Amino acid sequence: MKTNAEIRLAINNSGFFTWEIAQKLDVHENTFYRWMRTEMTDEKKQMIIKAIDEVTEDE
Known part of the structure; x- marks a missing residue:
C-alpha cells in the first residue's frame, strides 16, 4: 500500500x-x-485535507 x-x-x-x-x-x-514519499503526521494530513476541502469549496 502506498504511503x-x-x-x-x-x-x-x-x-x-x-x-x-x-x-x-x-x-x-x-x-x-x-x-x-513518507507517511505524514496526523496533523499534517489534517492540514492537507482542509486545503483540499477549501479548494473544492472555492470552485
Whole structure:
C-alpha cells in the first residue's frame, strides 16, 4: 500500500491536481511530492485535507 493513501484518494476524488493543492498550502509542488514519499503526521494530513476541502469549496 502506498504511503498517505487517504491523501492520495482525497486528491483523486476532489478532481483537482496535486499542484493546485500545493498552491493552496503555499508550498512548492515538489515540496508536496516530498511530503507524500513518507507517511505524514496526523496533523499534517489534517492540514492537507482542509486545503483540499477549501479548494473544492472555492470552485
